Amino acid sequence: MTIQMPHSIFDQETIKRMIDFSSEVGALATPHEVLDRLNDIVSERSPIQVHGASRFSAKPGDWRRIELGRNVFVHKDVPRDWLTEWSAFVANGHPLGLMTLRMCLAPFTWTELSRMLDPIGIDRWPFELGHKHGMRDGYLCPVGGRWVVGYWSPKPLGRNFTQQARSLLLMAACEAAVRLEKLVGDDVKRVGSRAYLTPREQGVLRQASIGLTVQEVAQALGLGEETVRSHFKKAQIKLGARNRTHTVAEAMRNLLII
Numbered sequence: 273m274t275i276q277m278p279h280s281i282f283d284q285e286t287i288k289r290m291i292d293f294s295s296e297v298g299a300l301a302t303p304h305e306v307l308d309r310l311n312d313i314v315s316e317r318s319p320i321q322v323h324g325a326s327r328f329s330a331k332p333g334d335w336r337r338i339e340l341g342r343n344v345f346v347h348k349d350v351p352r353d354w355l356t357e358w359s360a361f362v363a364n365g366h367p368l369g370l371m372t373l374r375m376c377l378a379p380f381t382w383t384e385l386s387r388m389l390d391p392i393g394i395d396r397w398p399f400e401l402g403h404k405h406g407m408r409d410g411y412l413c414p415v416g417g418r419w420v421v422g423y424w425s426p427k428p429l430g431r432n433f434t435q436q437a438r439s440l441l442l443m444a445a446c447e448a449a450v451r452l453e454k455l456v457g458d459d460v461k462r463v464g465s466r467a468y469l470t471p472r473e474q475g476v477l478r479q480a481s482i483g484l485t486v487q488e489v490a491q492a493l494g495l496g497e498e499t500v501r502s503h504f505k506k507a508q509i510k511l512g513a514r515n516r517t518h519t520v521a522e523a524m525r526n527l528l529i530i
Contacts, residue, residue: 281318281432282440289313290440297451303345306448306455311347313444314423320441322347323410323422325452343456350424354405361397379442381429382410411438413445419452421445469507469528476503478529481520 282290290313300306303325311322324346340346346355380388386399402410402424410424411433423441469477472495479489486504490497504516511526513519523529 280434281320281429281437282314283317286313286317287440290444293444294447297447300451301455303452303455304348306451307345307347310444310448311349314441315349319425319427320411320423321349321425323350323407323424325419325421325448327419327452327456328417345452351405351407354401354407357401357405379411379413379438381433382412383428411441413442415446415449419449421448469510469523470503473503473507473510474523474529476500477507477520477523480504480516481524481529 293310293313296309297306300309307322307324315321324344326345327343340359382399382402389395391399402408406426407424408427409429410422411429413421413423415421421444475493476489476495479492484492486497486500489495490500493500495503504519507513507523508516508519511519511522513522520529
């Protein structure tokens with residue numbers, strides 16, 4: 273099969289091997305074998321390398337649920353110092369905000385995302401950490417709302433990173449994610465772990481989300497102020513929030529109130 277991809281980052285041999293990957297991946301026995309095989313194919317004749325794969329948490333942005341070897345798999349050739357810094361940052365409970373989550377929602381390069389989202393403060397950290405350790409660019413491929421498979425490059429991905437090349441990487445990421453899902457199996461911590469709010473708790477937070485005070489929420493819902501405070505407190509505990517403002521923000525972020 274001959275596929276014309278002028279000025280592509282991939283040559284014809286790499287294209288053929290990436291297409292063949294779909295028929296090979298089903299025989300691979302471990303997540304690391306899946307990543308190794310994909311990396312062997314894409315990195316031999318191009319600057320693209322496999323970064324790793326992660327299964328999304330049931331609670332978006334909840335990085336406390338990251339467990340290497342269970343729901344996150346990092347390829348062995350990723351700079352070790354990068355992994356050390358990333359792991360330490362997450363282990364210390366630092367929130368990465370929504371920027372990293374947004375990076376996983378659509379197949380864009382890191383350079384494109386940085387330009388579109390214009391991150392500041394803590395949201396710049398994922399980009400800066402990659403640059404610090406020689407990962408100048410990358411490409412994230414979300415698959416089925418459950419997985420994201422990532423690639424990286426030691427130099428910016430320019431014009432020869434064509435739409436055809438992107439499609440091939442996304443296709444390979446889909447094949448890898450399907451196999452990873454079978455190898456990893458069900459994640460019991462993922463299923464059913466989303467916080468549940470009662471209708472009263474939802475009502476209180478919904479009123480608070482439009483700027484009402486405790487007294488105003490009580491009047492709007494026909495409840496006592498202490499009852500409103502009680503609903504706030506219960507919701508805060510369920511969502512692991514620090515205060516009322518954080519509680520409302522967490523409820524909105526997890527689509528528990530709209």
